[in-house]
Amino acid sequence: MATILTVDDSASMRQMVNFTLKGAGYDVIEAIDGVDALNKAKGSNPDAVLTDVNMPNMDGITLIQELRKLPSYRHTPMLMLTTESSGDMKSKGKSAGATGWLVKPFNPDQLLATIKKVIA
Amino acid sequence: MTIDMTQFHGVFFEESFEGLEIMESELLELVLNDPDIEAINKIFRAAHSIKGGSGSFGFTDVTNFTHVLETLLDEVRAGKHKLIQDEVNLLLTSVDCLRDMLSASRDGNDIDKENVQSIQNDLERVLGNDSPNETSSEKDNKENGNSNENVQTVSDWGIDFLPHINLFQTGNDPLRMFRELEEFGELTAEVNISKLPHFDEYDVEESYLSWSLLLKTDASEDKIKEVFEWVEDDCDLTIGIIKKQETIEVENESDKSPEAGVATGERRKSEDRRKATDRRGTASSESTSIRVNTDKIDALINMVGELVITQSMLSQFSEDFDVGNIDKLCDGLKQLERNTRELQENVMQIRMLPISFSFNRFPRLVHDLSSKLNKKIELKLTGEATELDKTVMEKIGDPMVHLVRNSIDHGIEMPEERLAAGKPETGVLHLNAYHEGGNIVIDIEDDGAGLNKERILQKAKERGLVKEDEVLSDDKINELVFRAGFSTAEQVSDVSGRGVGMDVVRRNIHDLGGVVEIKSEEGKGSTFTIRLPLTLAILDGQLIRVGNHTYIIPLVSIIESLQTSRDHTKSIAGDAELYRLRDEYIPVVRLHSVFNIQCDSKKLDDGLLVVVEAEGHKVGLFVDDLLAQQQVVIKSLETNFQKVEGVSGATILGDGTVAMILDVSSLIRLSREQSYYEKSPVLNIQAA
Numbered sequence: 001m002a003t004i005l006t007v008d009d010s011a012s013m014r015q016m017v018n019f020t021l022k023g024a025g026y027d028v029i030e031a032i033d034g035v036d037a038l039n040k041a042k043g044s045n046p047d048a049v050l051t052d053v054n055m056p057n058m059d060g061i062t063l064i065q066e067l068r069k070l071p072s073y074r075h076t077p078m079l080m081l082t083t084e085s086s087g088d089m090k091s092k093g094k095s096a097g098a099t100g101w102l103v104k105p106f107n108p109d110q111l112l113a114t115i116k117k118v119i120a
Numbered sequence: 121m122t123i124d125m126t127q128f129h130g131v132f133f134e135e136s137f138e139g140l141e142i143m144e145s146e147l148l149e150l151v152l153n154d155p156d157i158e159a160i161n162k163i164f165r166a167a168h169s170i171k172g173g174s175g176s177f178g179f180t181d182v183t184n185f186t187h188v189l190e191t192l193l194d195e196v197r198a199g200k201h202k203l204i205q206d207e208v209n210l211l212l213t214s215v216d217c218l219r220d221m222l223s224a225s226r227d228g229n230d231i232d233k234e235n236v237q238s239i240q241n242d243l244e245r246v247l248g249n250d251s252p253n254e255t256s257s258e259k260d261n262k263e264n265g266n267s268n269e270n271v272q273t274v275s276d277w278g279i280d281f282l283p284h285i286n287l288f289q290t291g292n293d294p295l296r297m298f299r300e301l302e303e304f305g306e307l308t309a310e311v312n313i314s315k316l317p318h319f320d321e322y323d324v325e326e327s328y329l330s331w332s333l334l335l336k337t338d339a340s341e342d343k344i345k346e347v348f349e350w351v352e353d354d355c356d357l358t359i360g361i362i363k364k365q366e367t368i369e370v371e372n373e374s375d376k377s378p379e380a381g382v383a384t385g386e387r388r389k390s391e392d393r394r395k396a397t398d399r400r401g402t403a404s405s406e407s408t409s410i411r412v413n414t415d416k417i418d419a420l421i422n423m424v425g426e427l428v429i430t431q432s433m434l435s436q437f438s439e440d441f442d443v444g445n446i447d448k449l450c451d452g453l454k455q456l457e458r459n460t461r462e463l464q465e466n467v468m469q470i471r472m473l474p475i476s477f478s479f480n481r482f483p484r485l486v487h488d489l490s491s492k493l494n495k496k497i498e499l500k501l502t503g504e505a506t507e508l509d510k511t512v513m514e515k516i517g518d519p520m521v522h523l524v525r526n527s528i529d530h531g532i533e534m535p536e537e538r539l540a541a542g543k544p545e546t547g548v549l550h551l552n553a554y555h556e557g558g559n560i561v562i563d564i565e566d567d568g569a570g571l572n573k574e575r576i577l578q579k580a581k582e583r584g585l586v587k588e589d590e591v592l593s594d595d596k597i598n599e600l601v602f603r604a605g606f607s608t609a610e611q612v613s614d615v616s617g618r619g620v621g622m623d624v625v626r627r628n629i630h631d632l633g634g635v636v637e638i639k640s641e642e643g644k645g646s647t648f649t650i651r652l653p654l655t656l657a658i659l660d661g662q663l664i665r666v667g668n669h670t671y672i673i674p675l676v677s678i679i680e681s682l683q684t685s686r687d688h689t690k691s692i693a694g695d696a697e698l699y700r701l702r703d704e705y706i707p708v709v710r711l712h713s714v715f716n717i718q719c720d721s722k723k724l725d726d727g728l729l730v731v732v733e734a735e736g737h738k739v740g741l742f743v744d745d746l747l748a749q750q751q752v753v754i755k756s757l758e759t760n761f762q763k764v765e766g767v768s769g770a771t772i773l774g775d776g777t778v779a780m781i782l783d784v785s786s787l788i789r790l791s792r793e794q795s796y797y798e799k800s801p802v803l804n805i806q807a808a
Contacts, residue, residue: 010169012132016176020123054168068289074325077291083172091353099291100350105175105183108123117296 002119003027005044007037007051007063008081017050017081020108021115034058038066041073048118049078050102053089061096068097077118081106125177132173133226134411137219139166141480144215147208148483155196155203163211164193170218179225182218185236188243189214195247210242212484274305276363277344279333282356287327292351294331300347305337334362410510412470420466427459468655471511475553475562476504478513482524482551489528496535496546497528503553508560509655515632516562516652519625523564523648524549526622531568531646541643543567559634559676560654565647571640573597579606598638599736602626630734630785632656633676659754661771661781663747664730666711667718670779672752672771673741677732677784681746684724699729699740706731709791710742711782714766720744734785741787754781766790 004026008014018028029044031037033055041049049067051060058066060080067073077099082089090101102114143166146159167190174182189211195201203211217239224231279301283294301307312330316322335344341359348357434452437445479501490497508516532538532547539545550565573594580586580600592600600606602622629636634652653659653676661672662681688700689708697708708729712719721727721744729740752771757764757780768783 009165010173011135012128012173013169013176015131016123016125016128019128023123052172054165056162056165075288075291081172083168083175094290094350094353097290104172107176117300118291 001025001027002047003029003044004115004119005029005031005037005041005046005049005051007031007034007049007055007060009033009052009055013052013081016108017111020111023108024112024115026115034060034063034066037063041067041070045072046076048115049073049076050115051078051080053080053082053093061093061098064093064098065096079114079118129177129226132177133222136170136173136222139170140215140219140222142166144212145480145483147211147215148487150203150208152203152205152208157197160193160197164190164197167193170222179222181231181233181236182221182225185214185218185221185240188240188247189218192243192247201246207246210239210246214239214243274336274338275361277333277335277337277341278358278360278362279335279344280330280356280358281333281348282330283327283351284354284356285326285328287351287354288325290350290354292354294327294329297347297351298331298333301333301335301344304339304343305335307336308334310334410471410473416466416469420463420470423459423463423466427456427463430455430459464658468509468658469507471509471655471657472507473510473513474505474507475513475560476501478517478520479504479551479553481517481521485521485524486528486549489525493528494534495528495532497532498546498548500548500550501552502550506553506555506560508553508652509657511656512560512632512652512654515628516634516650519628519636519650520551520562520564522622522625523650524551527564527566527568527646527648531566531570533569537569555654556651559651562650562652563647564650565645567645570642570644570646571598571601571638572642576600598640601638602636602736633659633674635676657754658751659771659781660749661752662730662749663773663779664711664741664743665745665747666715666743667720669715669717670747670773670777671711671743672779672781673730673732674781674784675749677734679731679733679738681728681730684727684729684740684742686725689724697724701731701738701740704738706738706740707791708740708742709787712742714787714790732784732787734788737788739788739791741782752779752781 004021006014006017006021006028008017009032014030014032018030021028029040029046031040034051035057037049037051038058049064051063053060060082064078064080067076067078078097080089080093080098080101081104082093082101083104093101099118100114102111106114143163146163150156150159167186171183171186171190174180174186192201192211196203217236221231221236223229281294287294298307298309310332312332313328315328315330317328322328337344344359348355351357430452434449434456437449437452482501483499486497486499489495527549532549533541533543535545538547548567550563552563552565554561576597577586577592577600580597580603581588583606585600585603585606586592602625606622626636629650629652632652633656634650637649637651638646639649640646659672660675662675662678664671664673684699690698690700690705692698698705699708708724710719710722712722719727724742727742727744728746729742730746731738731740752773754769755771757767757770760770764780766783766787767780768786769781770778771781773779
């Protein structure tokens with residue numbers, strides 16, 4: 001089954017996202033911010049990355065930028081979780097290499113539908 | 121897939137309250153002329169997380185309020201808005217408001233909507249947006265209105281999709297989008313390979329293909345566009361209707377029978393009720409939970425592992441025991457002892473939290489009080505990482521608040537008074553926590569006026585707490601402020617109350633097995649020192665024997681133990697005995713008569729006197745013998761039996777017998793009720 005790296009500084013969002021994904025049969029690697037995620041990414045090979053944008057230490061957009069520099073992450077689907085539905089944040093994410101985004105608030109069904117879009 | 125979202129609420133509330141604390145402390149430290157961008161970011165992030173979480177978990181009121189707050193913070197973050205002090209105060213009020221809203225949501229109570237709306241209006245005014253936002257329900261209605269079409273049209277859509285060469289580099293894949301389109305209806309795709317290079321020049325990471333798609337669907341153009349949303353900038357896309365085919369009448373939801381509507385309404389109501397009860401359930405279970413650092417749990421698991429190894433080692437000995445192995449057995453037992461001790465320490469660690477949890481409330485308190493009193497005060501916090509037991513922390517909060525209020529109100533002077541006294545205009549209030557010999561010590565230090573000893577003494581005499589001709593040492597005078605009904609403030613203020621309190625402060629600290637002391641120098645300031653045991657569950661005790669009973673005296677209460685001689689003892693008024701301890705007389709409490717048990721000998725010369733102190737009074741406890749000193753685990757008598765005067769709890773000793781832990785302050789009270797030491801003039805005799 002596919003593995004997803006999820007990154008969020010909020011424990012409740014992390015719980016909700018991970019519970020949903022695990023319930024749908026995905027394996028989950030959890031990280032609490034960009035720095036943590038980057039470290040964990042180096043030792044694993046997830047099929048997709050799902051990251052919050054606003055985080056301490058390293059934000060989600062920088063994380064995506066950094067991940068894209070790693071050879072094994074050049075084509076990995078990377079999704080941003082963001083409350084900003086503004087075009088500004090999306091285009092920033094896109095130019096950093098994000099595959100797409102999921103706008104908060106979302107429910108478990110929306111989350112799974114979005115994940116299905118990138119993991120065939 | 122249905123998921124019960126209420127299971128995440130506990131964590132959401134916990135982290136939201138933490139976020140609010142971060143917002144509050146960062147706001148209080150904000151320097152308006154030169155705001156620290158990282159501080160603003162932290163405040164923004166906290167608000168942002170609360171908004172995100174509340175949205176996902178269905179707390180719409182919180183989301184709407186935080187949205188306005190976040191918008192303002194975003195403008196500040198982007199440098200578009202410069203904050204002034206009033207606005208910082210408004211942000212602090214918003215933090216309070218959010219805290220109330222979250223508490224209400226957690227406990228299933230109603231939110232004070234009027235208050236929320238008025239603060240929200242204030243925030244919007246700051247944003248330069250005089251007309252209050254439409255409420256979310258209005259928005260919902262509008263959105264519903266737009267999408268609530270009762271006629272759907274199936275059309276043939278032509279889609280030309282020409283990806284740019286870098287499409288794959290963001291992890292997008294045309295195949296997945298086509299699959300998504302297929303879900304809308306019938307899809308035919310025609311691929312254009314004209315740009316495909318010769319095999320030598322082919323780069324697998326680049327995209328060379330383009331497609332013409334034909335989609336037969338009743339989905340709207342927006343829906344189709346949504347599929348390509350992520351790649352909008354990475355492709356050329358044209359979507360257009362080739363042919364409108366047929367029109368289907370779709371029954372509108374609202375046309376359904378009224379009964380159905382009522383039923384749904386009822387169901388929704390009962391669901392709401394269920395949710396409210398669920399929330400209450402979560403709240404009550406949460407109040408007894410504790411967040412533990414995983415390192416501590418790991419250490420614990422590690423210890424248990426070692427314990428298991430020791431146990432298996434020891435059980436091997438029992439299988440075929442040989443006297444020659446006695447050394448190994450002793451080693452094993454020693455290891456077991458070490459394991460047990462370390463396990464105990466580690467388990468205790470779980471209940472330990474850094475005192476910053478308690479210190480966090482003070483920046484706000486000092487900020488609010490000093491602006492109310494027009495004083496300038498800088499708060500210094502040190503030793504915030506010092507850990508102490510959760511229960512102790514919860515109970516020490518109020519006494520600390522009282523002492524801090526007291527220092528601000530009575531201790532630190534007005535700026536002009538300070539300048540006149542040659543001190544810096546801004547007073548310093550310093551809270552410091554540290555560990556010292558198995559205790560946690562909290563200092564509350566101010567550089568204010570210090571205690572006015574003359575005034576205290578005079579007041580105490582007026583109130584009859586001290587006799588007119590009495591001479592008291594400085595420490596004794598300072599102690600007087602802890603007596604009930606004592607206040608020297610010229611005017612009673614609403615800040616530190618009416619002099620009811622300092623005695624309560626001391627009693628609360630005593631109840632925790634702690635002590636509070638004052639050091640004060642006139643004109644230089646005062647320091648209140650609170651000394652507390654690290655935990656309430658374990659006690660360092662001195663075991664003593666009376667007849668064939670063993671009792672435990674808390675080690676903190678013991679001053680000294682000595683052999684008595686009749687020469688130093690005076691009997692007064694029949695029963696009462698006083699022992700002359702160097703330059704003072706202390707009452708003797710015979711434990712055998714307090715508990716009505718047999719002792720070895722009733723002659724003071726045969727036994728020992730353990731001098732204990734509580735609430736500033738000393739007594740000598742007459743016992744037969746001193747036994748070992750050891751840590752004992754406190755078991756409550758009240759929950760297992762009933763409250764017994766003179767006893768604070770019980771414990772189980774190594775040999776399995778139960779021993780009572782003596783409650784020194786209640787023994788002292790008991791001794792005073794039985795006799796009349798208090799009234800006796802002898803008590804205050806200063807031996808020549």
